[in-house]
Amino acid sequence: MKHLRTTASAVFVAAALLFTAMPAQAAEAIEAGPDSPANQSANAEQVYVLDENDAVTQNGQTFYPAPPETQDMHVIMPDVAEDLGINNIGALNREKSRQVEQQLASATTAEDDAPTTMASNASWTSISVYANGHYGPWTNRSRSIQGSHGTRWTPQWATTNDLLAGNMCAQAIGWDYLYSWGGYGYYERQIHMGCVSGRNSVPWGNVSAYPQLRMTNISTWAGLARFQ
Structure with a gap:
């Protein structure tokens, strides 16, 4: 029994010496990331x-x-x-x-939650479509998008007017953070979306803003459409 106590004491002393000899930097190897709860608070x-x-x-x-x-x-x-x-x-x-x-x-609304059909009138915004390749006025969507890093908006449009269907093209507003006018800030970009609904997207990022669209009909007919 005495032998066991002596052995245990020796092990304890050795462990204490080993802990004391450990490099100090080992305790500093883990650094909280920017998204950690500590840094967020x-x-x-x-x-x-x-x-x-x-x-x-x-x-x-x-x-x-x-x-x-x-x-x-x-x-x-x-x-x-x-x-x-x-x-x-x-x-x-x-x-x-x-x-x-x-x-x-x-x-x-988050962009991922945006509806994709015309089943609900409340989810779509009416927009004027000008004829002959002339764009109508910029129109705000009725609900803004609450963005985050990497968010992009993909406009979708549709119409019940057969004279407009298949001939509508659009431009949309996107947002970038960049250097301009002597400093950094958020820059409004006007981007051509082409003539196929839901095909292209615009940068959005970490902003809350109203999506904006303007539309034209490449034929001689003008009218109304909807977008989201």
Whole structure:
């Protein structure tokens, strides 16, 4: 029995010495990623509201200056913020961000949830189609998209007018974060969608904005269509 106690003590001492001799950097090998709960709770600013007064427009396209850190935040376009009654501009604190996110959850849609049929009139937005290759006015979809990194919008359109069907083409608005006008920010891109519904998409990213489309008919007929 005495021999067993002596052996156990020796093992304990050896283990203690081994632990003491371990390199200090071994305890520092694991670093929390940017999406870890610890870092998320430390980041008090989660939502950023763009200021309409900062917008720069050239050739019909708009640029909103915004600092680089907004790429890791949820960015809200001014018209969406106005419709939701959000009066704050810039980065919102954690409590206000949580309130805004709740508002957006009930007032916007994720692109993956967008309907794909004309069964519900409420899910489609009416749009004017001009004739002879001339585009009609830009039209906002009735519900905004709450985007995230990698989000893209794929417009779909349809009509019950046989004179328009098969001859409609569209342009859509997408959003990119890039360098322009002497600084970084969110740039509105006008992109040709072609003449086949649901074939092409536009970049969207981490913004909440209203999808916009404008349409033309390559024949001599004008009329109304719907898009989502």
